[in-house]
Amino acid sequence: MTDSLLALLVFVPLVGVVLCVPLSQPLARWVALLTSLVGVLLTALLYLYFDGTKAEQLQMAWSLPWIGSYGIYFSLAVDGISFPLVLLTKVMMPIALLASWGEERRLRAFMSCFLLLDFAMTGTFLATDIFLFYVFWELMLIPMILLIGVWGSQNRIFAALKFFLFTFSGSVLMLVSILWIFTQYFQQFGNYTGEIIELSKVGLSTHSIVWGLSTQDLVFWGLTLAFLIKVPLFPLHTWLPDAHVQAPTGGSVLLAAVLLKMGTYGLMRFSIPFAPESFVRSIPILSTLSLIGIVYGAWVAFQQTDMKKLVAYSSVSHLGFVVLGLCTLNREGLTGSVLQVVNHGISSGALFVLVGILYERRHSRQFEDFGGLASVMPKYAFFLVFVACSSMAVPGLNGFVGEFLILLGAFKAKPVWAYISVTAAVFGALYLLVMIRQVLFGPVTSGENKNLKDLSIRDWASLVPITLMILALGIRPNFLLKKMDPALDGFWKSSLKKSFSESSVLGKRDKKV
């Protein structure tokens, strides 16, 4: 069972797609939902079988020959970095589907897009072959573009095109870097391989060749730009608000909860192990941009009057935290970073679900159309306030542990990082409280809002699991941390040790503490 568990995780969504095709339109919804629930069951197995004590190793490897003569395999495996992300992907799938349950147009194709996205996302996290990773990475684009471009709002074509141009221009650079690494490996070792771990042994020169950049720097930036666009890190974020605003609710949920996580995942899986020196060299740039992003995202979010745009800019701020966590190079920051990726996935996914609930009833996301909803929809109000609390890192809920660890890590690395990013405690609360006030509080002004229905059974079905996850990760995060923290520690030591002894990078920073 454990041998093929990962293959099942990847391919079950495809089975769902095949099943969708001959069925009637409404049945496709149920097929998709059932498929995603099977996925949740499979991740429960994954949780049970994944060995947290050996999390730095690839586990449950599964592989098929693909392009054997070039050493390229269809190979899957899981370790402590991909583990939480696969969990997140699978858990958010049914929630995203429920959020878009009200869609009526071309249901078979709609649901197939979701399942294809599931397939591609899971594959991206689990691939251990660099080319397989690339294929999944690009495959992910197609259903997402369709979701935005076909089922989106008024300005959907522009948003889909912008999303495509941004991410694809990054991907092209990434492909060049991958090919460079691939051929370098052949030159140094005399054989071809697509295995990521094996490829990371390739030595990339740190001698400057052009404008003070070394080969390693070029490879690093080629890879990293693609990931930073996806994160998205300031100033590469402008595609995100458009994509979010235009995407259907379920698409927004997956975009925020999972797709953005590809960026940080890529940084951890490729940028850092392949080019550790370049990563350390670029920390001043990356940390500055993430600090700007943390503050800037929150400030711009404060000015938004469209709920979806507000949540989109809040993502810019929150993901700035995640990149900052990577820059700390210490265990608190790094583990906090991965945990925060999961937390942000849950909280912002939930916020999009909540925005979607209002949109379904009123076909609006503008503050001015609402006000006083707390008296019309008290249960909805409860969840909006609760999820907002999770997003603004109220202790006892999920957001706090991750944010605290990142802040602590940042403080250990450079106190000034903590001084700047801690202001997010104020600004992060500010824009969410403004949204709550505008939407929930005050008198009910619009007649159309007087008879809005409170939560339906379907809304409960997606909000209750989210609430439970928020609480579980806030009160007892160790159920996840114990399976990833040792892994991350091992992973970081091994990737950064390659070129730096303990004393030169990690040690020096620790000593100051």
Next chain:
Amino acid sequence: MLSSSHILVTMILLPLLGSFLNGIVIRPAFAKRAGVIATFFAASSFACAVFLFFSLSHDVKAINWSTNWFTVGEFHQQWGFKFDALTAVMALVVTGIGSLIHLYSIGYMAEERGPSRYFAYLNLFLFNMLVLIASDNLLGLFVGWEGVGLCSYLLIGYWYEDIDKAKAGMKAFLVNRIGDAGFLIGMFYCYQIFHTIRFDEIAQLLATSSQFDLHLLNIVAFFLFVGASGKSAQIPLYVWLPDAMAGPTPVSALIHAATMVTAGVYLICRMNFLYMLTADANVLIAWIGAGTALFAALIAMAQSDIKKVLAYSTVSQLGLMFLAVGSRAYFAAVFHLMTHAFFKALLFLGAGSVIHGLHGEQNIFNMGGLRKKMPGTFLTCLIATAAICGIPPLSGFFSKDTILFSALASGSTQSSLLWGVALVASTLTAFYMTRMFVLVFLGNYRGEAHPHESPWVMMLPLLILAVGSALTGFLGVPHGLHFMPNLMGHYLASVLVEFPEQATLISEHAAMFVATGLALFGISVGWFFYSRPSRAESAYKVLKPMHLIFSNKFWIDELYGIVFLAPFKAISSFFSSFVDPTVIDGLALLPVRISSGVSVIINVIQSGLVQFYLMILLLGGLWVLWSSLKGWVI
């Protein structure tokens, strides 16, 4: 078999259970009984606190309970609770006064449509407050710290249909968050220095080693104080508390007078082993405390809303507590914290009773003569007013005197100056409290409502609090008056370091006489002017400019608006309407623009129009002709 550590957890969790029941489980069916349910859970928690209080003894100094929260590398964080003498005092005050205010709320909120939400928040607040005072480490304390802030936000904005009330709640939360950011930084420094954030371990380290850099310790002390000044409404972060009066009056009594706002004082007392060493930070704390005490008292003199008077009075009294901790008189601070909890909760509940009896009237100039209409409220408020003014032998007299004398005897260079400021503040306190009392209860009724006395569920808490306000002072009789031992001082001796008393020029007795004399003076002045409205009128004419300044609260809110809010709004608007769409997106889409521009040019060239091609051909031919003939002709 239940051990005392289980009782400790039970004490903390009971209000959470109550909140859960009222808030989520049985809302519609039992909405009418919500108050009873909530009061039951609060009172049960109080019973646990009493039990725990009696389980502490000479041998059992503390009761502990802990479970894992999160572990990352060497950072092991526990949900750890510890019930020691200081927690005992706080827990008795919080759950005891908390239960009374729950009971009172049943009457006060009787006309509400569905008060279950209110009681769910109130229980949730109690839970968070217990987490705050029972945690054995800084992060656990911070959990409760943020939690009470959240409940405060929810309760201030309880009547959310009124957008101003919702805004007041938001302001409270955000200003608190500024303080919280400071708290977090302080916690990080603490971890950096000690590699732990558990109180016991820090105390142990500080007791056994003198290796620690005093400069760094001062930084920790400073940042934690920033957090404290947010929660306890000190200059410059006090601005949220007066606005917080938008919440229901029992909430003002519980959260914004008796318990939550004293959390900052508690934090410093909890960390007293650290603050003992940080002389520089203490000077700052003492001055901020004394300054806030005076400043808020000045504003309180000119307020006409009964709750605003009490709110500024609370800010002022909290200032006195900070003066005490700044003078390293931690017992004095805790003592005043406790007596203040009694008489200020009583004053707020009395004000609530008055507001309730007058159907929502809050302006003291529309009251008067309530002595006859509301005799119970009148008598209990009389005790509370006398207590806060410092009339012996009521509780306020003992605790305020302990603070004033410790400010004088702390031995710092400015101690006499601090004492002077605090004396002026307490004289003003006597004045404005008398003013309020006279305007509300004496003279003739000036309003148009039909005042009526409140029901017994409201009167009973008033009565109990009045007994507390009168008698709790005897728990901590100062050394100077040795007719009775300082019971509370001895009890807290295991947790709080002893006050390092220095010799002063004035004896404790003399200081006491001066303070009491000035309090009587303040009362007489208040009585003189406000018992006859004509006298107050003529005084206003003379002191018009001062009255203008005080009643407008020194225009501090307006100042903050101009200095902080307006620039923030302008910059963020600039970011969102110009920088993001035009500069960043413009640059990002530049390649797209360039390629589409190039394609426009290419489109023009390959238009498919034969005339155009012919014209280009002709122009080209002419150019070839011109260039080949150029040298020849010229």
